[in-house]
Amino acid sequence: MNAALRLGLRDLRGGIGGLRLLAICLLLGVAALAGVGSLSAAILSGLAAAGQGIVGGDIEMRVSQRRAAPDELAAFARTGLVSETIRMRAMASRLDGAETALVELKGVDARYPLYGSFRLAPGALRARPGPGEVAVAPALADRLRLRIGDSVRIGDARLRLIGFVAEEPDRLGEGFTLGPVAIAGMDTLHQTGLVMPGSLYQARYRIKLPPAIADAHATAEALERRFPLGGWETRDRTNAAPSLRRFITRLGQFLSLVGLAALAVAGIGVGNGVSSWLDGKRRGIAVLKALGADSRTIFLAYLAQIGIVAAIGVAAGLVIGALVPPAVGALAGDALPVRPGFALHPLPMVVAAAYGLLVALLFSLAPLARARAVTAASLFRGGVEPMAAPGGRVRLLQGGLALAIAALAILGADDRMIAAGFIAGVAGLLALLAGIGVAVRRIAAALPRPRRPLARLAIANLHRPGAPTGQLVVALGLGLTLFATLAVIETSLGASLTGAIPARAPSFFVLDLPKDDAARFRELVAARAPRAEVRTVPMLRGAVVEIGGRRVEEMKDIPSDAWMLRGDRGLTYAASLPAGSRVVEGKWWPGDYRGPPLVSIDVQAARALGLKIGDSLTVSVLGVEIPAHIASFREIEWDTMGFNFAILFAPGVLEAAPHTVSATIAVAPSEEPAISRAVTADFPSASLIRVKDVIGQVATVLGQMGLAIRAAGSVAVLAGIAVLVGAVAASRRQRVYDAVLLKLLGATRAQVLAAQALEFALLALALAILALVFGAAGGWYVVTRVLELEWAPDWRVVLATLALGGVGTLVIGLLATLPALNARPARALRDL
Template sequence: MMLALRMAVRELRGGLTGLRLLAICLFLGVAALAGVGSLGAAIDAALAGQGQAILGGDIAFDLNQRPANAIERAAMRGEGQVSQIIRMRAMIARPDGQEAILSELKAVDNAYPLYGRLTLEKGAIADRPRHDEVALGEALADRLRVRPGGQVRIGERLFRVAGVIADEPDRLGSGFAFGPTALVTLDSLEATRLIQPGSIYNVQYRIRIPAGSDPQAAIARINAASPDARWEVRDRSNGAPGARRFLERMGQFLVLVGLTALVVAGIGVGNGVTGYLEGKRSSIATLKALGASSRTIFLTYLFQILLVAAGGIAAGIIVGALLPPVITAVAGDALPIPPRLALYPAPLLTSAAYGLLTALLFAVIPLAQARRVRATTLFRGELEPVRGAGWAVITVAFLIAFAIAGLAVLTAKEPRLALWFIAAAVGLLALLTLVGGAVQRLAALLPRPRHPLARLTLANLHRPGAQTSRLVIALGLGLSLFATLAVVETNLSGQMATSIPKKAPSFFAIDIPYDGVDRFRQIVDGHAPGADIVTVPSLRGPVVAVRDQRVSDMKNIPDDAWILRGDRGLTYADTLPAGNRIVDGAWWPKDYAGPPLVSVDLRAAKALSLKVGDMLTVSVLGVEIPARIASLREIDWDSMGLNFGMIFSPSALAGAPHSYLATITLPDAKGEGGGGAAIATQERAINRDIARAFPSASLIRVKEVISTLGDLLGQLSTAVRAAASVAVAAGIAVLVGAIAAARRARTYDSVLLKLLGATRRQVLAMQAMEYAALAFIVAFIAFAVSVVGGWYVAVHVLGLEWAPDWTIVLLTLGIGAFLTIALGLIGSLPVLAARPASALRQL
């Protein structure tokens, strides 16, 4: 072994020629996995370490449209310190009423925050808002053009601005918001008179339990004391479920990218090692002639490969460890939570293990073939056939592959996803291998063309020693990767096009008073005659029973049964709303006054196996209302209309106190002419006068919602591009490696053709035709793979709608195919430059 190690080191002193591809591919694969793992560990550590501050406590209880009663509050106080928060949407206006902005109004008590610290920016007149004072988010203060000491109107009350919020510790745990925060005290909220019967608001209780106490045990005791509370419960381990879901989806995608980079890098390693060892056949034969044993040959080149692999792996680990701080510095705003920067050994060691096993997997068979090179190769040269590796070596390769698969499954947060990916990768490699063999056999069976170049091109695809299978695998992986990423990327951009209709409303209005609907219509008509105004009653309440079973007694609620989770939006109507289609049952007559009936969303009904005639019971302001299902509806949720999962017959809910929701579609927004300036003027006037007339109502500009969603999708798109760039780099490296691995054989062919009178242009044209034919064949497979793989990643991993841009996908395939031909021709330039005499001496 020492002799083999010395020989390996001495040969490496001459440079890494031939093994650069091995180092590059391992570097890219390990860097991708180490970076993904380190970033995931850093974000997980941040969520775990800041879980209490993000949630605002150790335990959170959320109620819709009601505060906790005395029994519930007593149960919570029995577990620790309690803080109460009320959140609702509200319009914040300048004192002169000239401008009003939608905000997320947050009323807090003196105990807030239980964890973390509320801080205001420099220049604040107080450290936190007091009675009749408000702290504004920076964006809100800028848009209203107010500064500390100024005044704003909230509801029916003027507030002095205490300062601009610098740090709101539980902001991430509050979930999605339509506007910036406005923070007031609980006693100040009552003076605004924003909370009226039917108003939409959320009451939150945060509990700080003693150190060492078990949050789940405390939750169980509180629930036992208040079995009918029907609140949403979270603990510090899941303080920001929305952010965690986003991170989990991105984590799954990043794992797929990392594993893809590893598979692609493995093919590159195989190409690099094979090409390197093929170039060493004469050296190996010489060593054999001098008495070196097969074992010495095997160990010598194994040590070479391991030494170079160690360098690539070490460089990949260093880059992966540095990735979280680099991403935080460059694109930290795109992350929902700043990562906790530190060195995380687990993902780094795992990545190193992946790299080492990958290097061994794709090197063991070429090494076994190299150790069986005969001394007669010195005399027969390229005519000496390459001997097989043997079943023992193939068995070892399978064991290594099994170890890689086991490591991927055991270390993945989603083992099933990793298992499916491994199966898909193996299936794709098997498919490409079969395609490569089929292309060779088909080329051998086709009639020989008359044109010499075409005849030579066809012969190159099936002659002995042809690189067809190797090129098909490399090209197939590269093109499939490029096309799949194009499908995912275009789904992100296409999400907005499919989710936002061309005739979306200009405004959503919420919390319109029951007796103010006519006045609301007059204001809108006064500023925008001909505007479409749709108003619907709005109530909230939970489903408390399905058929004869109480929801509180259900042990397993299906994931798609969203109507059972918390309070739901409820309404009543005498006619079927636009954008809804009855698929089972029938709508009630317009003058129906019988027992309560309800129409249910088809998807929610399927999740609960509901059918027409079943009973649903909802609780509205503490009154339980059983209703029989009269129909199931298919809802166009993308219409951005006022859609409800449950619509009741008017007699069921008309007597309950409630407010109204409305949509406003301005005439110009419907495409009836006018200009952007006129629309903006109408919007400002409607916004101003509605805020004056109805302080409790809130107007949501649809374009602001679209902008917010666009920002979220933009963050996701940025993360996808950044992560995919590593895999793309690995794919390009594999293409280059496959071409480089075939250089020796092509040099031999080129020299012979030149000796027979072929020109450089003819040799180049022949190779261009060969690469073009392979790229054309592989492009069809890559397209099919991208459709299936892109659909799964976009729909099931990232949770997007299926809306790829096929033009861009096909263009990506075309560019990838052109890149393949270009790289092939560039790689052929050294072959064309080879001088026959020199090349023949080397061969």
């Protein structure tokens, strides 16, 4: 071992030379994995560190459509210091009614905030709003053209603007919002007249625990168990933003899988680079064999060199990956839930390094085995003697390494089924491309010989001995498939926003209409827009507390498709089947039904939970548990952007509960301003939401997701380019030999280049068709299964992307062959 190590170190004194491709490929793959892992870890650790500020306390007790009862409030007070906030959507307007805007109205008490600081921007009239006063986000002031000291109308109250909100410590924990915030005191909130029985608001009670209580999670669970019928949702500082944490974890997993795919692509480049490098070492290996070196010494010497260069590439990738979080924080920190800074996160670094070293060893074993089999006699027939194929032991070891990589990816994933499917897909694609490479060689050999010399030479280059057709097929196939997949994902994301959804969407959502005013509301809309389409539905909030005889709080693992069990849900009742729903199992109740409580639920959630028709379901509404039985399962068209409910009651159950009415209005764009002014003026308690604003928010989120996918995909593109260059470099000696012979026979540089261009063009044309199929399948899986959006690719963009990618890879391949054209015949023949 010492002799082999000394031999390897001496050989490295001349530089890493042909192992540059090994280092570059590992750097790209490891940097992608380490960067994604470090960024996810930085955001999650930032969420954990800011848990108290995000929650607004050590514990948060949350309930919809009511405030805490005296006994509940007394129990909270005995646990710790309590602060109450109420949050709801409302409409704010100038006093002249010329401008209106949807706001997130937040009422706070004198103790708010328990953690962090509430701060207004310089120039505010006072530090926090007093009676009859409000502080708003700067975006609302810009929209309504308000200045400090102006008056704004919210609900029935006329409030004075005292300043602009600069810091809202619990903003991140408030969740998704559709409008800028407006903050007022609790007494001022009640002056608006918006908090009434049945209105959609949420009361939150934040508790600051005394030092003697260390376990916030156990304390929160104890409070929830104490009031099982209250409909309470709890959070604590240890799980401050569970939905956001779940989203970050899943997005990080997806991007990590994309990075792993990039590393797999880079692994092929590793194999090509090592093959090209060891092919140039054949004469030196033969000399060492002639001087008495055995195969084991040769294997270990070159393995040591590969290990050293691989360690350098992995280390450089880890450094780049560690710098990703602060770089992303500096460039896009405002778009992230927490701004990541520089910090070393050991686990993603160790995992990325393990992936890199395993991939380097996996793809280096076969070239090393071939180098080990070089004989001393190859000094005299090295130009014609083929490299030996790896033996069974090497193949078995490679299989074990591949299984280790797959196991590491699957066991470390949050959703192991998706990870397993992704790994299987990448492995299947590599195997399929390798098989296609063999098929292309055989088909090229079986084709009739063209009359034109250049075409005959190009086809012969595909199947001649030593031709790198297999490597080129894998490189071009992976690169073009990746281009097609990204194009399908990008165009489907865009179509989800600008295509089908806006065409079917209403113009407005209207919330918190008093149920007694529904008829007057319809008359008002009809007077302003006679052709308007109006749909009204009763609206309540409730939480599923028991399903199929199981209490929800006792269920440890809730399937991802059973999201209706998480927190409060919108509820309604209906005599007839709503538009956009289809009964797929069971029966719909009669229009005049007045029997025991029945419900119809979303079929996907039912299948995820293993429910069947007739099973029980209990919903808590305003602290009252309502048991019912499942009458039917519905398939719901969620993308209509109308009112769709996962849980829908039969008539005769919820009518007596305090509730409001919600509505959708579909009008022509030119009629929207008049409808907005009329509804806001006549129904001050109602909230008017423009669908365009909702789509804009969704577009921002999907745009950020698309940017993340493009960033991770760009690493795979770079790796694919490196693979292509490596595949050409692996056949450098043969291409130099061919170019020299053709020149000696009278061929010009242009003719040699044209033959090689035709060779690449034939491959690119054949593989572009396959890439279109593979890319469409991969894009469909990501769009429909991972992102859960409609699959609507723009095939013109996909085909243009494939054409551009094919031309780009053709140019890159030709540039990589230029050194063969510049070889001087005399020197090349001496070297060969």
